Amino acid sequence: MRYLPLTQDDRQAMLAKVGAQSIDDLFVDVPEAARLNGAIPGLPMHASEMAVERHLSKLAARNLTAGQAPFFLGCGAYKHHVPASVDHIIQRGEFLTAYTPYQPEIAQGTLQMLFEFQTQVARLFGTEVANASMYDGSTACWEAIVMAGRVTKRSRAILSTGLHPHYVSVANTMAKFTGDTLVTGAPELTAEPDTDSLIEQIDDHTSCVVVQYPDILGRIGDLSKLAEAAHAKKALLIAVVTEPVALGAIKSPGEMGADIVVGEGQSLGVGLQFGGPYVGLFGCSQKLVRQMPGRLAGETVDAEGKRGYVLTLSTREQHIRREKATSNICTNSGLCALAFSIHMTLLGESGLRKLAALNHGRAVKAAEALTAIPGVELVNKSFFNEFTVKLPREARPVVRELAERGILAGVSLGRLYPAEDALGNGLVVAVTETAEAEDIQALADGLKEVLA
Known part of the structure; x- marks a missing residue:
């Protein structure tokens, strides 16, 4: 049950102090159309705990999580192995x-x-x-x-x-x-x-x-x-x-x-x-x-x-x-x-350097594999574990098609800069130590098929 420390008299005294007649007066700045009146549409009034668990599990199963597919997303959030x-x-x-x-x-x-x-x-x-x-x-x-x-x-x-x-x-x-x-x-x-x-x-x-x-x-x-x-x-x-x-x-x-x-x-x-x-x-x-x-x-x-x-x-x-x-x-x-x-602390200085070298090495292999595809150009002169390629067509639908094939290919610049047409063909690809050789090959093969 809810814990309500204030009595009705307490609340009335507080409203009187601020010059309000009722609780509703505190929300006059919220447009009428934006206020919820009654139950939330589409939700049942009640359900059993087991029914809720089953329903939420079905919804969660629709997610394609980072560990379930070849994963090349980055742009500020990276998939690394955490011991x-x-x-x-x-x-x-x-x-x-x-x-x-x-x-x-x-x-x-x-x-x-x-x-x-x-x-x-x-x-x-x-x-x-x-x-x-x-x-x-x-x-x-x-x-x-x-x-x-x-x-x-x-x-x-x-x-x-x-x-x-x-x-x-x-x-x-x-x-x-x-x-x-x-x-x-x-x-x-x-x-x-x-x-x-x-x-x-x-x-x-x-x-x-x-x-x-x-x-x-x-x-x-x-x-x-x-x-x-x-x-x-x-x-x-x-x-x-x-x-x-x-x-x-x-x-x-x-x-x-x-x-x-x-x-x-x-x-x-x-x-x-x-x-x-x-x-x-x-x-x-x-x-x-x-x-x-x-x-x-x-x-x-x-x-x-x-x-x-x-x-x-x-x-x-x-x-x-x-x-x-x-x-x-x-x-x-x-x-x-x-x-x-x-x-x-677990990595130490030498461990961090080895991890960085592993990231860079795999990113280089991925860049080589992707730029071997006709029409795909590497933008960067230098990079660490993340680079940008320019595709022969808009990147956003390409990313969606690859996701449908179970490959999370990267972040399209059109998603980050929707108003910039000149960036629409750009795709940012992040390659960490979690990307194995078969993942890189799957990305290259999938991209080649989608662009064909």
Whole structure:
């Protein structure tokens, strides 16, 4: 039964206080046509537990899940093998804490894990510091943009055309409330990222330049030139990494001069999970640490000189002086961060490099197999485990036809950029260590048949 702590008299007193006659008065802004009047159409009033289970099982069986077919989807969410030991370790009692580890004496396991997580992310990104995670990559990206505005006292951000359109969408939504100006556009099917175009747009009003690495088409650019141009105008360079496994093979953004590096950590320790929850990664230079959103765990010693962990810096939105808070994000994706950290620990540096090499090698084989098909062209000059091919016809129906054959072929650019006709033939293909030789062959054979 429902728990209703308020009596009818309580509710009437509250309504009177706000000047409303009834509960319905609180919903006057909702159009009449949008209000639900009665039962939900198409649903029975009741059903047995067994009947509901059977019905939902039939609906779930209609899904073609990542493990049931040759799988080449990517664009920000990647299928990697997560060792069973990750799930086992995250359930250990040492990591149980009440929401937020404010009481260090009972949350040492969680605090130590966050400290290790920060170290791993900082080393991966090539930054001096990293926080204890954020919600996901897209919100971490926006937080980086608004942080750059605080640092530079400017409000014009230049977003690379190679930045994931979902990240751009989140930034545009948030910018409506902050007044920031975002300059962006759709990518072109060219072999190189839009570095020169970004440099031309930097001016004295620019707070930051945001570039994805590797970008939405899988292209890998040298960020050094871009960092130098941004710094010459006293702007910051923000790098977005949606595939952290790539950093086991390519130079980190921090090494090339990025001031802030953010990204999505789903690839390590976290399954696809139909879109979430995921974990946002955030690193920056030491001099910017006071402007960084989120919280930081630090290492210290107790009264007896023994090593211990505490929250060293935390944003103030939950505490005093909320108007000075660096973010309205007041938590972190703790469980996903734990899974990320455990997976990274199990891999180690050499393991991550081997995993990255395996990903790249299989992607190269897939690119060779697909471009051997008449009419299929490779767009990229360089790539890690994700690349874009240009098909001789529109990619969206091709993807649907392959899905009907039990092959999840990739992400069509027409799905990401429906208004851009020039991108309609583009197909982004992601190849991880989970793609076996027979999967790559099935993709190539299926594509050849569909295009014939």
